Amino acid sequence: MKASAFVYPWDVNGDPAAPARIAGLGVEQVTLAAAYHSTRALTPRHPRRRIVTAEYAAVLYPPGDRWSGRGLRPYPAGRWAPGDAYGEAARALSAAGLEVHTWVVLAHNSRMGAEHPDTSVVNAYGDRYPWAPCIAQPATRAYLVDLAAEAAVRPGAQGTELESLGWYGLQHLHAHDKTSGVGLGEAGQYLMSLCFCPSCRTGYDEQGLDADALTASVRSALEPLWRGTAQDEGRPTIEKLLGEETAARTRAWREDTARTLQEEAVAAVRAAAPAGFQVLLHADPVPYHCGANAGVDPARILSVADGVVVPCAGGTALLAPFAGHAGERTVLAANFTVVTGMGGSPGTLAADAARARAEGATELRLYHAGLASDDDLVTVREALSTR
Template structure:
């Protein structure tokens, strides 16, 4: 199967050996970040540095001033990688080593945007804002994300793109110094905590027959026993219905799916228009449960494969977890890229990659993604190289 490894431009820029080292793993492609959220990243093999601190969400190329002129919402430039266009510099080096390149574009995940434009953020039932999560129901946010997708995806040298967080973001967030684990919140409770109550969402609930204030009261009532106790381990959509009631839950989902589909269709169309005349592949990081929010956005499998060329699916975990992710795509045409964490220090298991990839293939996966070649240790990469050689 075609295999791609995720990478940051700062893993390559300034390291003349990086591209050949990646090619030596046995991958055919690199998924290279062109727009990314804030992070602190280890660079264990770089000749000049060990830690890169990306202080805020930014694009890793010079944004087009004409495209963004007059827009209140616009991408932020980066300052932590040397050079005017670190994405292009890294992509050129990787291509020189015989590797194809896909752009890796993180969209609805941007804490600086939320800090500077707080009215754009998701607001929960208690009135708390999530600055990392722009509300995709807001027209200005929708327009910003569609334009960012087009610009950040179709970079020079890229033969395709992989769009992350192209949908709802919510409560769950890998946050610095996070202090939210004192109460257990299963994914059902997290759905309730992710429902947005900004003015646009309240109007949207009204369009599908829900009163926004009544919904807010219902959500808070459903969550009240959790705060009084130890939380809730309810999982899946049946858990959401148990907490909130099936009728109300299904109506909230109808609104959110409508919004997410509109954004996904518009963004994919904008990318294809930008790439007109090029053989350009568009994939989404996705989860087949439509209610899920986050980096792997909830989708309807048939709809998303009729919209984009394929999906990148989270496949780290046991056989049952892979079956749950890949099973709903059975019989559908398109790229099904199984994404495996190969950083053992971050919960990955590169030692079982050969076996896990074979299992994913038996479930219909036709490509592999490896997260993350820049962050992995030397032994992790050796295990990956061995698995790809044998596979």
């Protein structure tokens, strides 16, 4: 199974030993961040630093002329990734014999929400989620499609992985987070992620739903969760709390909005890319799920993209729905966390990879070569040597 390690440019730039160290793990590919959200990251082996603070979502290369005069545009990175940080790292990694693919984070941008608050998801209570651009808004969709094409197709890249290409909702890794006091479960997360911005209200109307009535229904449906009296069973709970027909029409609007955005973005990448350029999505096989791994319909997305990257840190169960629709050349990449300090289990990687292969996986993704400890990397290298 081909393996790729996730990497940030700042893991490589300024550390001459990094490319050979990453290649020495036994991976054939790196998935290198070209557009990324704000983060605070450890660099445990870098000769000059130990912490990188990426203060806002940014592109890690100089943005192109297409953004001139536009209200929504990508932000160049600051001192954490100056200039063409992506290009510098990509050249060094390629010189070490590694195939480089871009890693592009899309609908996850807190600075956009702060500077353009009308672009954000608005929940049923009127609260805005500044980290979550609403993908139903025409200007936001145009921004995301153009960003996908530009950030994905960087010089020398042989493919891309598009993350957060769908709805983002309540759940968000956020500094000093205090939102876990009530266990919302899958149903509550979904209901708290429904957007009621003007574009979404119009969309609900087009599905035969009165947006004001839907807002009231969502608030009412959430009351048992706030009281802790509802038992969460995922989609059946959503339908029970919201009503089967209302839930179906709400999902229809959201799933069609995400599907068409995904199709437009993949088409834009293909139009900008050379022949043979691989396009993958970070994806979840439950269409109404939100977040970095966008909810998709497996059959439909595999008819559009070359494959998917599937989160497998909690097990390999999410692979099967995609495997059932995979073709001979479909890429089904199982994504495992190999950083012990972040809940990963590099010691079980060999067994996990075998299990993933049995479930239909064709490739591995390892999160994350730059964040892992030396001991974790030794364990990863040993596991990959048994393939």
